[in-house]
Amino acid sequence: MKVSFKELGLVNTRAMFAKAVKGGYAIPAFNFNNMEQLQAIIQAAAETKSPVILQVSKGARNYANQTLLRYMAQGAVEYAKELGWKKPQIVLHLDHGDSYELCKSCVDFGFSSVMIDASSLPYEENVKLTRKVVNYAHKYDVTVEAELGVLAGVEDEVSSAVSHYTKPEEVIDFVKKTKCDSLAISIGTSHGAYKFTPEQCTRDENGKLVPPPLAFNVLKAIEKKLPGFPIVLHGSSSVPQEYVDMCNKYGGKLPNAIGIPEEQLRKAAKSAVCKINIDSDSRLAMTAAVRRHLAENPGHFDPRQYLKPAREEMKKMYIHKIINVLGSNGKAR
Numbered sequence: 001m002k003v004s005f006k007e008l009g010l011v012n013t014r015a016m017f018a019k020a021v022k023g024g025y026a027i028p029a030f031n032f033n034n035m036e037q038l039q040a041i042i043q044a045a046a047e048t049k050s051p052v053i054l055q056v057s058k059g060a061r062n063y064a065n066q067t068l069l070r071y072m073a074q075g076a077v078e079y080a081k082e083l084g085w086k087k088p089q090i091v092l093h094l095d096h097g098d099s100y101e102l103c104k105s106c107v108d109f110g111f112s113s114v115m116i117d118a119s120s121l122p123y124e125e126n127v128k129l130t131r132k133v134v135n136y137a138h139k140y141d142v143t144v145e146a147e148l149g150v151l152a153g154v155e156d157e158v159s160s161a162v163s164h165y166t167k168p169e170e171v172i173d174f175v176k177k178t179k180c181d182s183l184a185i186s187i188g189t190s191h192g193a194y195k196f197t198p199e200q201c202t203r204d205e206n207g208k209l210v211p212p213p214l215a216f217n218v219l220k221a222i223e224k225k226l227p228g229f230p231i232v233l234h235g236s237s238s239v240p241q242e243y244v245d246m247c248n249k250y251g252g253k254l255p256n257a258i259g260i261p262e263e264q265l266r267k268a269a270k271s272a273v274c275k276i277n278i279d280s281d282s283r284l285a286m287t288a289a290v291r292r293h294l295a296e297n298p299g300h301f302d303p304r305q306y307l308k309p310a311r312e313e314m315k316k317m318y319i320h321k322i323i324n325v326l327g328s329n330g331k332a333r
C-alpha cells in the first residue's frame with residue numbers, strides 16, 4: 001500500500017532549500033542505520049531547532065530493513081514533538097538511489113525526497129534516468145536530488161580528480177532537461193574517512209596533514225550559471241582528529257584518516273550549497289566512544305552501557321555541525 005510522506009508528518013526539501021539558499025546556511029543531511037544514530041540526530045535537531053534530512057542509503061536498507069527504517073523515521077517526527085519541537089521539519093531522503101525502481105519504491109513508501117545518482121552514466125543517460133525519476137516523484141510532491149560529476153576516489157591523483165569535477169557548462173542544460181530540485185556536484189570532496197592520500201596533502205608546522213582546498217572556482221561558476229538553485233555537497237565529513245586519535249588510542253587502526261576542513265564547509269554553507277552530507281563523522285564518533293568505554297570498562301557487557309556514551313558523543317558532534325559549521329540552528333522554529 002502506498003503512503004504519502006505528508007501522512008507521516010515529514011516535509012520535502014523545496015521550501016527548506018529555498019530558505020537556506022536565501023539565508024546563507026546549509027541543511028544537515030545525516031545518514032542513519034540504527035536507533036542510537038536516529039535518537040542523536042533528532043535530539044540535536046530538536047535542541048537547536050534545525051531542519052534536518054535523515055538519509056537512508058541502499059546499504060542502510062540492507063542492514064536495518066527498509067520497513068523498519070521508514071517506521072523509525074515516522075516515529076522520529078513524534079519523538080521530536082515529544083522533545084518540545086512544536087513544528088519539526090524532518091525530511092526522509094534516499095541517499096544514492098541507483099535505479100528508477102528503487103526511487104519509485106521509496107516514493108511509494110513515504111520518503112519525502114530521493115536522490116537518483118546516475119553520475120557514473122554517460123551524460124545523456126544520466127539526463128534520461130533522472131528525468132524519469134523526477135516525472136514519477138513530482139506526481140507525489142517528492143523532491144529529487146541528482147548528481148553531475150564524479151566524486152574523487154582516494155586512489156585518484158590530484159590531477160585526475162580535477163577531470164571528475166562537475167562541468168559548469170553542463171549544469172543549465174541538465175537542470176532544464178531533468179527538472180531536478182537540487183544538484184549534487186563534485187568539487188573535491190569524497191566519501192569515507194580517507195578523502196586524500198598523504199601525497200595529496202601538505203604538512204603544517206606541527207606535521208599535521210593539510211588537504212588541498214575545494215574547487216571553489218567551480219562552485220562559483222556553477223552558481224553563476226544557476227543563480228539561487230540548490231546545490232548539494234556529498235562527502236563532507238571533517239574526520240575530526242580527536243575521534244581518529246581516540247579510535248587509535250583504544251585499539252583502532254585508522255592511519256592517515258583525513259577529511260574536509262571545517263572552515264571550507266563553513267564557506268560552502270554560506271554559498272548556494274544548501275545540503276551538506278555527513279556520515280563518516282557519525283561513524284567515527286560512535287566507534288571512538290564505544291572503543292573508549294569498553295577499554296575503560298572491560299567488565300561491561302550490557303550494550304546500553306557503551307551505546308549511551310556513543311549516542312552522547314554523536315549528539316555533541318551533530319550539534320557542533322549545526323551551530324558552528326552549517327548555521328542551520330534556529331531555522332525551524
Ligand code: G3H
Pocket residue numbers: 031057058059060095096191192279280
Ligand atoms: O554515500 C555514502 C554514505 O556514507 C552511505 O554509506 O552505503 O555504507 O551506507 P553506506
Ligand code: 13P
Pocket residue numbers: 031095096190191192193233234235236237238277278279280281
Ligand atoms: P562522508 O563519508 O564524508 O560522511 O559523506 C557522506 C555522504 O556523502 C553520504 O551521501
Ligand code: ZN
Pocket residue numbers: 096191234235277
Ligand atoms: Zn554521498
